[in-house]
Amino acid sequence: MLAVDLPYWAQSLLRVLGGTVAVLLPAGTIVYIFLFKMMSFMQSRLGPMEAGPYGSMQLFAEVGKWLQKEDIQPENADKRIFRIAPLVVLVSTFLLVAVVPFGPDAYFTDFEAGIFYALAVSSISVLGILMAGWSSANKYSLLGGLRAAGQLIAYELPMVLAVIGVVIQAGTMNMQGIVERQNAGSIFGWDGLGNPYILTQFVGFLVFMIAIQAELTQAPFDMPIAESELVSGYMTEYSGFRFLMFFIAEFATVGVFTLIASVLFLGGWGVPFSWFGWSSIDDVDDWMNVVGPLIMITKMLALSFLIMWVRFSYPRLREDQLQRFAWKVLIPVSVANIMVTAILKVVF
Amino acid sequence: MAPLSNATGTTDAEVPALPGDGLREAVVADLRSNIGEALLDVRLDPGVDLWARVATESWRDAGLALRDAGFRYFCFLSAIDWMPSPFGRGEDDPSAPPPERRTEIVQGYTGGSTRFQVFARLTDIDRHVGITIKADVPDDDQAVDSWTPVYAGADWHERETHEMFGISFRGHPDLRNMYLPTDFEGHPLRKDFPLLARIVKPWPGIVDVEPLPGEPEEADTEEKGE
Amino acid sequence: MTDLIDRQKLSYIAAQAADARLNVELETEGMTLNIGPQHPATHGTLRIIVRLDGEQVVWADPSAGYMHRGYEKLVEVRTYPQVNTLINRIDWLGSFANEVPFILAAEQLMGIEAPARAQWIRAVFFELSRIANVGLFLGDLGVQLGAITPVFMAFRDREYVLNLIEGATGGRFHPNFDRIGGLKDDLPKGWIDETRQVMKKQRQFADEIEDLLFGNKIFQDRTRGIGVIPAAVAQSYGLSGANLRASGVDWDLRRDQKVALPYDQLDFKVWTHPDGDCFARCWVRLQEFREATRIVEQLLDGIPSGPVMAKVPRIIKVPEGEVYVSTENPLGEMGYYVVSQGDLGPFRVRIRTASFNNISVVPWVLRGVYVPDVISILASLYFILGDIDK
Numbered sequence: 001m002l003a004v005d006l007p008y009w010a011q012s013l014l015r016v017l018g019g020t021v022a023v024l025l026p027a028g029t030i031v032y033i034f035l036f037k038m039m040s041f042m043q044s045r046l047g048p049m050e051a052g053p054y055g056s057m058q059l060f061a062e063v064g065k066w067l068q069k070e071d072i073q074p075e076n077a078d079k080r081i082f083r084i085a086p087l088v089v090l091v092s093t094f095l096l097v098a099v100v101p102f103g104p105d106a107y108f109t110d111f112e113a114g115i116f117y118a119l120a121v122s123s124i125s126v127l128g129i130l131m132a133g134w135s136s137a138n139k140y141s142l143l144g145g146l147r148a149a150g151q152l153i154a155y156e157l158p159m160v161l162a163v164i165g166v167v168i169q170a171g172t173m174n175m176q177g178i179v180e181r182q183n184a185g186s187i188f189g190w191d192g193l194g195n196p197y198i199l200t201q202f203v204g205f206l207v208f209m210i211a212i213q214a215e216l217t218q219a220p221f222d223m224p225i226a227e228s229e230l231v232s233g234y235m236t237e238y239s240g241f242r243f244l245m246f247f248i249a250e251f252a253t254v255g256v257f258t259l260i261a262s263v264l265f266l267g268g269w270g271v272p273f274s275w276f277g278w279s280s281i282d283d284v285d286d287w288m289n290v291v292g293p294l295i296m297i298t299k300m301l302a303l304s305f306l307i308m309w310v311r312f313s314y315p316r317l318r319e320d321q322l323q324r325f326a327w328k329v330l331i332p333v334s335v336a337n338i339m340v341t342a343i344l345k346v347v348f
Numbered sequence: 349m350a351p352l353s354n355a356t357g358t359t360d361a362e363v364p365a366l367p368g369d370g371l372r373e374a375v376v377a378d379l380r381s382n383i384g385e386a387l388l389d390v391r392l393d394p395g396v397d398l399w400a401r402v403a404t405e406s407w408r409d410a411g412l413a414l415r416d417a418g419f420r421y422f423c424f425l426s427a428i429d430w431m432p433s434p435f436g437r438g439e440d441d442p443s444a445p446p447p448e449r450r451t452e453i454v455q456g457y458t459g460g461s462t463r464f465q466v467f468a469r470l471t472d473i474d475r476h477v478g479i480t481i482k483a484d485v486p487d488d489d490q491a492v493d494s495w496t497p498v499y500a501g502a503d504w505h506e507r508e509t510h511e512m513f514g515i516s517f518r519g520h521p522d523l524r525n526m527y528l529p530t531d532f533e534g535h536p537l538r539k540d541f542p543l544l545a546r547i548v549k550p551w552p553g554i555v556d557v558e559p560l561p562g563e564p565e566e567a568d569t570e571e572k573g574e
Numbered sequence: 575m576t577d578l579i580d581r582q583k584l585s586y587i588a589a590q591a592a593d594a595r596l597n598v599e600l601e602t603e604g605m606t607l608n609i610g611p612q613h614p615a616t617h618g619t620l621r622i623i624v625r626l627d628g629e630q631v632v633w634a635d636p637s638a639g640y641m642h643r644g645y646e647k648l649v650e651v652r653t654y655p656q657v658n659t660l661i662n663r664i665d666w667l668g669s670f671a672n673e674v675p676f677i678l679a680a681e682q683l684m685g686i687e688a689p690a691r692a693q694w695i696r697a698v699f700f701e702l703s704r705i706a707n708v709g710l711f712l713g714d715l716g717v718q719l720g721a722i723t724p725v726f727m728a729f730r731d732r733e734y735v736l737n738l739i740e741g742a743t744g745g746r747f748h749p750n751f752d753r754i755g756g757l758k759d760d761l762p763k764g765w766i767d768e769t770r771q772v773m774k775k776q777r778q779f780a781d782e783i784e785d786l787l788f789g790n791k792i793f794q795d796r797t798r799g800i801g802v803i804p805a806a807v808a809q810s811y812g813l814s815g816a817n818l819r820a821s822g823v824d825w826d827l828r829r830d831q832k833v834a835l836p837y838d839q840l841d842f843k844v845w846t847h848p849d850g851d852c853f854a855r856c857w858v859r860l861q862e863f864r865e866a867t868r869i870v871e872q873l874l875d876g877i878p879s880g881p882v883m884a885k886v887p888r889i890i891k892v893p894e895g896e897v898y899v900s901t902e903n904p905l906g907e908m909g910y911y912v913v914s915q916g917d918l919g920p921f922r923v924r925i926r927t928a929s930f931n932n933i934s935v936v937p938w939v940l941r942g943v944y945v946p947d948v949i950s951i952l953a954s955l956y957f958i959l960g961d962i963d964k
Contacts, residue, residue, distance in 0.1 A: 043726035139607050143629075143945065219720050220792050223946070315792050316720030318946045319629065397898065421825075422812040423900075424926040428913060437651045437919065456913055457896045469898060469911065469926070473809065473825045480898060480911070501811035504934040512646075527639030527963060536647055543647055 015108050022097050026255025026300055027248050028059050033301070034308040035251070042312055066244035074237050076137035085135060086238065086245035088128030093252045095121045100259045101176050103269050103292030104284040114175035115167065118260055119160050122215065125253065126152045129224070132246075133234040144233025147319050148217060148224035154326040155214035155221075161334035162208040165201050165341045166264045179268035180281040186274075194272030198265040203337045205265045207330055212257045213307055214326070216250065220314040221322055254304055262299035269296045371477050372398045375417070382413035389458040401458040401482045407466070408493040410481060414470055415498055419479060422499035423469035425506060427485070427513045430455050431463050433539040438546025460484050464515060466492055468502075485515050494520040512537035609948065611640050618959025622936065624948065631948060634940035636933055641963040645925055653918045654680050654754060654890050661910075662748045664927060665961045667710055668703030668904040670739070673752040676923075678834055679899040679912045680754045683892045688834065691880040692756035697835045698769070698873045699739070699751065700901070701866045705776055706735045707904035708863045711956050712783045715856055718953035719796050724786055731779040734772045741765060754890055756883035766874050773867040780864050788860065797852035801939050801951035804850060811938070812931035815906030816862060817955060819846045820854035827902035835901070839876070842869050852954035859956070891918055905929055905961055929961035 006014070036058055040047030048055035073082055099114040101107040111117050126149060133145015167173055170181045185195030198205045214221040225233035235246050262268060269292030270284070278284050317325065372392050379400065380387050386406035391399040402410040432450045440446055453463055464485035471478045485492055494517035495502035506517045508526040514535035517523060525532065534541050605626045611619040619640035625632045645664065649657045661676055662669045674696060681688060688696075713728020736746040742761050743749035751758050787793050803813070808821040818825055826844040828837040845861040847854035892914045900909025906928025913922040932955050940948055 039722075043723050044730055045726060139605055142605075143607075219722075222720065312723055313786075314721060315716060315787070315790065315796060316946075317792055318796060318944060320944070321795055399896070420806070420809045422810055422931075423907070423909070424812070424911075424924065424931075426911075426924045428922050428924075432915075433650065439651075454915065456894070456915075467911075469909075473823060473830075476830050478898070480896075499810045499812075500807070500938070501931055501934055504930065525639075527642035536644065543651055546651055 019094060019097055019108060022100070022102070023093055023252045023256065024248070026259065026297070026304075027252035029297070029301065030251050030255055030304050030308070032056065032059050034304060038305070038308060039312050042309075063244065066247070067241055069240035069243075071240040071242065072237075074137050077237065078135040078137070081131050081135040082237075083242070085128050085132035086242045086249070088131060089125045090128075090245050090249040090252070092121060092124035092128065093249055093256055095124065096253075096256045097259070099175055100256065100263060100296075101179060101269060101292075102296055103289035104176075104281055105286075106269075106289045106292055107176065110176055111174065113173045115163055115173050115178070115260075115264070118175075119156075119163060122159075122257075123152075123156060125249070129234050132238070136234070136237040138237050141234045141236050144224045144236070148234060150319065151217070151221060151223060151322055151326075152215060154323050155211045155330075158207050158326060158330035158334050159211035159215065161331065161338060162201075162204040162211060163264060165204040165334070165337045166197050168338065168341045168345055169197060169200060175263055175268075176281065179263060179270055182267040183270035184273045184278075184280060192272065192274065194267055194270075194274070196265065196267045201265065201337070201341070203333060204341075205261075207334045207337070208261060208265070209303070209306065210330060212261065213310060214322070216254055216257065216307070218254075218307060218311040220310070220316050222311075222316050223319050223322060254307060255300060258300045258303040258307065259296060261303050262296060266299045266303075268299075269293065271295065371475060375472075375477060375479060376400065378417050379410065379413055382417070383410050386410065391457045397478065397480070399457045399480045399482065401460060401465075401484075404483050404486060404492055407483045408495060408498060410483075411468070411470075411495050411498040414479065414481065418472045418474060419470040421471040421473050422501045423471055423478070425466065425468040425495060425502050425509065427464055427466045427509045427515055427537075428456075429464055429513060429537065429539050430460070431539045435542050435547065438543060458482055462487050464490060464513060466509065466515060468495070468505075490514060491516040491518055493518050496520055511535065514538065607945075620933070620957070620959060620962065622940075622948070622952075624940070624945075626945065629944045629946075631940050631943055631945065634937050634948070636936045638930075638933065638959075638962045641959045643960075643964065645964040646923060649920055649923045651919065654892060654920065657920065657923070658752060658754075659748075659750055661925070662750055663960060664925065664964060665707070665903065665905055665908070665929075665958050666747055667958060668707035669748050670699040670743075670751060671703040671707075671901070671903040672908065673750070674700055674835070675899045675901045675903075675908055676910045676912070677752045677754055678901070679897045679910050680890075680892055681834070682897050682899060683895045683912065683914055684754070684890075685893075686755050686884055686886060688756045688884050689881050690836070690878045691760075692882045692884075693834055693836055694873055694877045695757055695761060695882065696752065697837065698870055698877075699742075699749070700835065701870045701873070702735055702739060702769075704866045704904040705863060705870075706732055706739070708859050708866070709735065709776070709779070711859055712780075712787075712856075712863065715953055716787050718949050719793060721787060721790075721793070724783055727779065727782060731776060734775055738765070738769055738772055741768070753883065753886075755886035756881070760882050766877070769874060770871060773870050776867050777864060780860060780867075784860060788857065794853065796946070796950050797856060797954065798849075800852045800947050801943065801954065802849070802851045803935060803939055807935070807938065808850070811935040813906070813935060814928045814931060815902065815904070816855055816858040817906065817932055819844065820858045821850035822846055822848045827900060827907055831900070833899070833901060836873075836876075840869055840872050842872075852950050855954040855956070889918070891916065892920070900926065903928060905956065905958060906932060908961075925964050927961045927964060929957035929959075930964075933957050933962055 036047045036055060048058035051057040051061040073079060096118055098108045099111055099118050129148045129152070130145050133141045133148065136142070166178065170178045172178065172181070182196050183194040187193065187195055187199065217224050225235065235243060238246060269288070273279060276285070372394070375398060376390050376392065383402060383406050386403040386409070387400060388403055389401040430453045434449060436447070436449060455465065460482065462484040465482050466485055467480055467482040469478060469480050483492060492515065494506055496506065496519065503520070504526060506520050507523060509515055510517060510523050511525040511528055512535055524530065607624050607626055609622040609624060611621040621637040621640065622634055623637060624634045645660060648660060652660065657676065658673055661672050664672045709728050709732045713725035716722065716724035739749055740746045742765055743751040803817070803821050805821045805823050808818050808823060824844060824846050827833070829844055842865055845858050845865065847858050894914055894916045896911070896913045898909055898911045900907050907926070908928055909926040911924040911926065912920050915921040936955070939951060943951065
């Protein structure tokens with residue numbers, strides 16, 4: 001893709017930089033647009049206005065503030081695990097973004113079982129949360145960690161089952177392949193829109209979005225961080241840089257999950273190939289490698305808007321109501337979705 | 349048995365019976381029929397309010413009788429210390445000798461013979477009538493029966509009364525301090541427990557006024573006294 | 575034995591069984607958790623010690639007193655007008671309402687009747703303080719349950735009412751406007767029209783909150799059937815205000831007791847709900863909020879003209895006597911039992927606050943509920959720390 005043939009170390013460096021940008025840029029954008037500004041407007045206030053024009057530098061101010069705070073560790077805490085826990089949560093985000101394609105040639109890796117890897121790796125954050133909850137030597141953190149464990153494991157299943165519908169329809173687990181099938185496909189012969197799976201897999205899309213809401217512990221599923229009860233849940237004892245890592249991880253994971261969702265359901269980095277007369281992924285022009293990330297970000301912002309909108313509007317479900325919802329409602333629905341998809345795939 | 353004290357200073361004897369008049373009399377009659385001689389004194393303002401004093405031993409029985417008669421709403425329970433405060437209002441001039449203060453104990457409505465009295469207020473929601481019921485607390489053994497078997501809400505009120513006045517309640521499941529720390533010494537609402545804020549610093553009616561910096565020093569005669 | 579009903583017996587047995595199960599079978603201790611005194615959920619410094627079995631509460635014990643200021647002792651060294659300043663601060667969200675029962679008690683002992691205009695204006699401020707107080711409750715309700723948006727609207731809409739109070743009295747939170755014999759001042763020009771506009775806005779706010787919060791399925795799941803307090807238990811604990819009416823007891827001191835305020839000339843509805851759960855309490859308060867705006871409008875239509883202060887001696891000495899006056903404050907029934915021995919100040923004042931009784935039911939109602947429900951129940955019982963702790 002690049003005009004110059006770079007040695008391996010340079011390529012790796014580029015990949016690392018690209019990965020960092022791919023994780024932090026969505027996090028920053030989501031935090032500023034949705035958390036600072038959209039939430040404020042929904043609550044009829046202005047939000048941060050001081051730092052930079054319209055408060056755009058607020059994020060940097062916040063990062064700076066958190067970095068210069070003292071790193072307090074409770075005396076009874078299990079120091080080693082206490083220190084590693086935020087890293088584990090953040091690392092899982094970086095691992096996730098490795099399989100997200102941003103363009104026909106702009107990807108970090110191209111696994112054949114891309115989405116499978118992504119689903120597997122997304123559970124690592126559960127470990128981090130549990131570690132944070134247990135090692136904090138604080139009963140509130142413990143309660144938060146236990147709730148998180150139950151909730152996150154429960155909602156992994158609907159997420160996986162919703163994705164299976166997409167995989168059946170696409171016929172491949174490769175993320176690039178899924179993007180290609182969506183953009184090169186057609187709906188009943190009309191290919192003006194490609195075949196974004198949000199239309200055919202609407203049920204799967206809903207289940208996936210709800211499952212992500214729970215995986216990210218956003219309201220109405222934010223029992224683990226229920227602020228009015230547990231102060232801050234598993235994050236209570238963290239301060240300074242480590243809290244910043246949790247904070248970034250929370251919003252970065254929102255970004256990365258919505259990136260994955262836009263790949264699975266909205267057609268990823270591409271526009272319908274018929275607009276430019278391409279017929280397969282090899283035909284796609286090189287400029288798509290530059291435009292692709294922009295398209296991805298747009299789709300990501302659209303989906304995170306949904307997630308944040310629900311977050312600011314709804315009260316939170318109680319833990320057992322949450323579990324009941326996952327096991328008794330979401331899983332049967334997604335299983336039914338799989339069956340219908342499989343039948344239709346065979347028939348058509 | 350003490351006579352009924354129907355004290356409203358009724359100068360106009362032609363006052364027609366106001367609605368609700370018979371109600372409070374009926375309550376008194378009911379109570380008397382239940383606890384008999386233990387009802388020591390009654391004060392009835394027709395159409396306005398009702399006070400009753402019962403013997404200390406029948407404190408709980410009076411509560412039960414009233415509850416069964418329909419006074420199911422528990423308003424509050426507390427105590428009164430009838431001794432006049434030996435500290436006054438804390439506004440005395442410290443340079444002058446302390447003024448003469450009243451020391452005899454005078455109880456209020458429905459009389460009494462001890463320094464402390466417990467009193468409770470109950471309401472009958474159906475008949476729209478309330479009653480204040482009092483009982484003496486014997487000076488030598490400051491304890492009365494607890495009302496927790498009668499009204500569940502008396503629990504907290506008795507804890508507060510105990511910590512503030514030092515009156516113990518026999519039969520209370522868990523008589524510990526309500527507001528104050530467990531190791532607090534003394535009973536604050538007793539009149540001989542001083543309000544330290546007023547003792548430590550007298551009320552500013554008699555305070556020194558410092559001259560502003562730069563002003564000539566005022567003569568010393570300005571300092572004390574008003 | 576006590577008037578225990580079956581539910582309490584059952585929950586007592588369940589608590590014992592839970593303890594036994596904890597200590598014997600699993601050989602683990604239940605976890606003892608402190609909710610508070612510094613906690614986002616409690617409206618101030620209330621500490622509740624709960625013993626948990628997993629996520630279920632086995633027993634709970636509120637420990638109040640972190641804000642005890644000793645009002646009953648402080649009023650013994652003050653004169654009657656000075657007491658007025660002090661008791662403003664008991665329930666600081668609806669502070670005019672705290673002054674009213676005390677002033678009425680002093681007036682009753684002195685035999686003074688405030689002029690009609692003063693009584694009507696007192697009633698207007700009384701209802702305004704109810705609107706301010708319950709407005710905050712409606713916003714805070716969302717925050718306790720996780721909906722962070724309504725509270726901003728609540729604060730914004732509450733500002734209108736506080737501006738009104740400030741316009742007439744000079745103080746937003748502590749107006750200190752009531753005097754023995756009447757009021758400090760008359761209303762400023764244009765205040766009545768302004769108030770009418772604000773009342774319309776408050777009704778819009780109530781509709782917004784009802785849309786946003788009460789119809790929400792998650793809110794209903796979190797509050798329906800949670801923390802049921804039967805009517806008999808409510809009465810024996812002395813719950814008052816919306817808590818009592820939500821358990822189905824039709825008792826409102828504005829209508830059912832003879833007070834000097836002109837409620838007998840108004841037409842208003844007393845809202846009750848048969849369920850006695852969290853949702854009932856929240857719902858009753860919402861309806862009372864709306865009803866208060868209508869009452870204010872009726873009052874404004876009918877304020878008589880005249881003086882606002884009766885002839886009262888300069889130095890106020892209240893003759894000997896005892897009186898108990900209670901009114902339907904925003905939080906519940908607030909009353910003052912004033913004992914006077916002919917002095918410049920009261921001999922003994924017993925301040926009967928609503929939240930003290932409302933919170934005394936917490937150990938009973940929290941048995942066997944989940945930790946998130948603890949927050950729902952506390953939010954719906956609605957207390958103010960100054961009211962519990964005096």
